[in-house]
Amino acid sequence: MKNRILIVDDSFYMRTMLKNMLTDAGYEVVGEAANGQQALEMASATKPDLITLDVILPDNTGLDVLKGIRQEQPDVKVVMCSAVGQEVIVNEALESGATAYIVKPFSEEKVLEIVGSALQNADSGSTEA
């Protein structure tokens, strides 16, 4: 079974890049959310295996979204996406239960490596990506 991924980013450009990278690598992208509200709704509607979560969102911070998702789905893997300069938030996110983080601008290899290992830890060996 393909691993199912939800992308959360307020930039259409970033979402498109991530979607292409992940789809090309054989993952199923189950949704794209552009803000925190959409992210929470789609996370609970699509029940993904992994969420890529942008740190800065228009309505609330990625941190709030992370906490909201964690309450409902303790097992989902969350990879925080941030740019340089958000180290403080990233640290706090890792303490609040984020699985891993990627720093923008990211390369395809880096994204696949981090997403792959985050999922690997989930259910050892059963993923195909």
Added chain:
Amino acid sequence: MKSREQEYREIFMAEALEYYDAMSRHISELEKDPADEKALNELFRLMHNLKANARAMGHSDIGEVAHRMETIFGLIRSKERAFEGSLVPVLFTGVDTLGSMIRAVGEGEKTANADPLLANLERLVNGEEPVFEEDPDLASDEDATRKLELSDLVYIQIKKLDHLLNLVGELIIDRDRILTLSQEIGNPALQSTAAHLFRIADDLQYSVMDARLVNVGSLFNKFPRVVRDVATAEQKDVELAILGQDIQIDRNILQIITDALLHLVRNAIGHGLETPEVRVKAGKTAEGHLTLSAQTERDDVLIQVIDDGRGIDVESVRKKAVERGLTTAEAARNLDADAVRAFLFEPGFSMAKEVTDISGRGVGLDVVKLAIDSLGGQLRVDSVLGQGTTFSLVLPTSIAVKGALLFEIADRSYAIPLMHTDSVVSLWPDEMHVIGGVLLARVLHENIPVVNLHDLLNSSEDGVLPTANKGSLVGRQDIIIVNYNNRKLGLIVDRFLRQQDIVIKPMSKPLDMIDLFGGVTLLGSGQVCLVLDVPALTRLFLAKRP
């Protein structure tokens, strides 16, 4: 198929331009209210996104400017810096620089050197005073006259939608033809298929039209910055209100009226609104009020530019119209205020006593008028001396389909767009009078010149129309009252047919030289129907009246 790089480039550009628009808007908001946290957070987020996207695209220079801007907005957010003093012009320059860098990337040009700006941003981060190479006031003057641009991308190129819309137009014409044929043939199966085709094509047409709609806000939101810059250059105090941003309109219509709206706004600030001193003396608030509003009016969109400035002095317009030879002194005396104000839209007519930097250059109101005419829209001006002026633009929501009135002259069908028809009346000859060789009808307390459309269309190239003769009229006359630029004109036709939505196809060369006809449409009967152009028709009548 499009390469992925190209797709990324297009998305990056569309989004970057959107970010730039939003940045311009939010920084003006922040200037007005430095405590506006929402604007500040948005600026921070937009800089952050632009930085990340630009770096991913390899535009490290844009990324660098956005990064330092983000840092400063971050410092303002954490109250380590305040949005005041010398920091403000640097950040405005920063937003402008990002705008021109993004545009340069879009044009495939090299981005300009941003080192002085980067150095100033660095100074601000370190808590030092920025260094200005030139007087910052001079720079803002240049900003005030720049052009606005709408993004060409709605994530799908508009030309693709244009093509789709043209195809739908062709389809509708064939559909109407098939429907008529099926009724003539009388085969029930064919009739029901034709009826189904009718509904599907209708659905398709509205879906395509719908896909082309954008919010008026996408243009309106560019104005806070324009108003700020023009007001600064003109030394006026202006408070802008924007209403009806969510009203939807065809993207190409919005594009066509962009320059017109820009001109009306510059005009309102330059000539309409008074300086604070003058306003206070006149018992008004020191700051002038400018409103941009959009609302739907039946099937049309009404856009208004309203100011509470000095208003238009009808008497001086009347005098000037005579001086310019646009009318005779005698005729001018009898014109009502609406008709006099209509002279403002005549080519070359300008009321500005002195040519100012802002509104004195480029287009005049006549060009605004032409832009609205080309869309089949209406432009009106209302004004109360001393209280203000309102320019109203009535625009179709969509360019594809127009409501039209169909009628016959000499057994041929013609159409007139409903946008320009005021009313339709049937009058007996003795309800009309001949004055000065022109037939006049009294309709709703108004004397309206009436002309036989057949005579007008068939009049010789340079001759005047024959003197009206009531005796030639037999029985009730069907008259269409058209309205163009506050001038009403009655057109006698042989017979009214019906009202119908039509798809207007432009005339092909060399027939497109005939401006009397705005285009043709094909009726369900297969008959070609000429669509009359009311502005050209009105001008022809004025030129040929006896």
